Amino acid sequence: MPWVRFDDQFPIHRKVDGLSDAAYRLHTSAIFWSARNLTDGFLPRGDLDGVTARVRTPARFAAECVKRGTWHDSREPCTSQKCPAPVDGGYPQGWVIHDYWDYQPSKEQVLREREAAARRQKKWRDARNGVSNATNNALLTLPRPAPKGSGTGKPPRARAANGRPSPSGSAAKPRTRSAADRSVAEAIAESTPEGEP
């Protein structure tokens, strides 16, 4: 998405100020259209209707733009350095926004900037991934604390006098809760093999 540039003199420029409202709208819309489509100021005849739906009979106002010198026939030679030069013996039929490169970047410039931006983004992403990989590696090499519940920390289970699980103790609860519901400590305690001190 290239930016479209106008200077603060644009509406009072001699060639632009003299345009009718519809021609002014067509001219400015054409600059936006060309920037979007990267045509370097070239407006193919077949695309004129698509430049703006707001101007009816655009060919009539295209003729007005030519008369005022803001546009010219695409096959007419133009000596301005800021006007896109005809390629391969000339453009197909249509118009050229005269001095388009005076303010708007060329297609080549836009593509070059897009490539540079993509390269910068990739470099930034690679650098960020490098940092997070380094952090992960540092975390993996840290000494790990002994897991809870190992050793002597296991609480004795509540048992009835006959040695069977009591009907009302925590040990007697039916195991219907999911593992996710159990507290971490309880899960660790239950996973410790029976008989461990």
Ligand SMILES: [Zn+2]
């Ligand atoms: Zn020109």
